[in-house]
Amino acid sequence: MNAKVLSVFLALVLFVFIVELVRREKLTFKYAAGWILVSLAGLLLSVFDGFLHAVSRVFGFELLSNFIFFAMICVFVFLSLLLTILLCQQNSRNDRMAQKIGLLENKLEKITKRMDADTNSRET
Amino acid sequence: MKATGKKILVIVPAYNESGSIKGTLQEIRQTAIDLDVVVIDDGSTDGTRDDVSSLGEEVVSLPFNLGIGGAVQTGFLYAEENDYDVVVRIDGDGQHDVRYLGDLLQPVLNDEVDIVVGSRFIPPFLGYRSSLIRRVGIHFFANLLSWLTRSRITDSTSGFQAFHRNAVKVFAESYPHDFPEPESVVVAKRTGLRMKEVPVQMRKRSAGHSSIRYLVTLYYMVKVTFAVFISMIKKQGGAQS
Numbered sequence: 602m603n604a605k606v607l608s609v610f611l612a613l614v615l616f617v618f619i620v621e622l623v624r625r626e627k628l629t630f631k632y633a634a635g636w637i638l639v640s641l642a643g644l645l646l647s648v649f650d651g652f653l654h655a656v657s658r659v660f661g662f663e664l665l666s667n668f669i670f671f672a673m674i675c676v677f678v679f680l681s682l683l684l685t686i687l688l689c690q691q692n693s694r695n696d697r698m699a700q701k702i703g704l705l706e707n708k709l710e711k712i713t714k715r716m717d718a719d720t721n722s723r724e725t
Numbered sequence: 726m727k728a729t730g731k732k733i734l735v736i737v738p739a740y741n742e743s744g745s746i747k748g749t750l751q752e753i754r755q756t757a758i759d760l761d762v763v764v765i766d767d768g769s770t771d772g773t774r775d776d777v778s779s780l781g782e783e784v785v786s787l788p789f790n791l792g793i794g795g796a797v798q799t800g801f802l803y804a805e806e807n808d809y810d811v812v813v814r815i816d817g818d819g820q821h822d823v824r825y826l827g828d829l830l831q832p833v834l835n836d837e838v839d840i841v842v843g844s845r846f847i848p849p850f851l852g853y854r855s856s857l858i859r860r861v862g863i864h865f866f867a868n869l870l871s872w873l874t875r876s877r878i879t880d881s882t883s884g885f886q887a888f889h890r891n892a893v894k895v896f897a898e899s900y901p902h903d904f905p906e907p908e909s910v911v912v913a914k915r916t917g918l919r920m921k922e923v924p925v926q927m928r929k930r931s932a933g934h935s936s937i938r939y940l941v942t943l944y945y946m947v948k949v950t951f952a953v954f955i956s957m958i959k960k961q962g963g964a965q966s
Contacts, residue, residue: 696902
């Protein structure tokens with residue numbers, strides 16, 4: 602029973618914490634949405650733990666804790682893959698931006714030089 | 726040699742090459758070919774940019790180091806923006822012997838192919854052909870790529886290349902960032918770009934260190950093999966960028 606109280610409590614803390622992060626604009630809703638779902642799922646599964654027992658039996662796990670660990674590991678593998686994808690996307694965008702900055706700087710320099718030359722020739 | 730009336734651009738990617746960039750640029754300028762040069766300074770911290778500017782050459786400076794693929798792609802973007810017909814890549818480290826520039830350009834200027842690769846492994850073998858261990862790697866990839874693309878490739882890691890504007894268009898859009906030389910062979914095959922090798926000489930790098938060190942050669946081979954296979958089954962023109 603204590604374990605159930607603890608897990609309900611932790612799921613609630615997670616939920617409140619995420620909502621607070623969004624409120625303070627530390628997290629955008631786009632990225633917070635997944636976490637809100639996770640905390641709600643945690644809350645539901647903690648309250649109705651019978652469901653977890655049933656699923657764990659169906660898959661043939663001897664202990665509920667084994668099933669939970671297994672499920673968590675799966676979630677984390679998936680999550681880190683997702684984060685790597687985001688990271689790569691950011692990386693590509695960064696590269697594109699760097700290329701654009703370099704090209705624009707080069708163009709700007711050329712234009713400035715031409716303008717300076719024009720001004721000089723008009724003055725003389 | 727401007728008989729064709731085509732606009733030629735030489736891309737010189739350079740990362741911390743202040744020891745050799747001036748020499749390379751002077752060599753390029755000594756050729757009788759009418760061409761423009763742009764140095765892509767790939768986030769150098771050793772004053773490479775100032776060396777280039779002091780010679781009055783065009784330079785595009787990247788705010789941080791992107792690696793060779795990203796730098797060369799910047800050159801393609803520059804070429805597209807300024808409407809060049811032909812692009813040649815000559816590395817800033819002085820490894821590529823500029824005397825072969827004409828040989829490299831000819832097939833592209835004649836609209837014969839879209840990509841010309843300067844190969845160290847087509848007879849007659851004259852110049853520097855890399856260390857033994859790297860040669861093993863280069864041959865391995867050459868065979869792998871020849872097999873995958875059903876065409877004869879002898880030098881899979883040569884960056885001494887000329888590009889027709891068809892190829893420039895494809896590679897400005899997306900160019901493999903990880904291992905551009907071997908991967909771009911696959912991209913070329915997949916996008917229907919015509920490719921050809923011509924014999925060239927290369928020299929030992931005149932300064933600095935090659936980015937492929939001995940100890941990591943094996944790891945490099947495994948990675949490139951994997952990248953090449955992945956590249957074969959990619960959807961678009963090239964790597965996403």
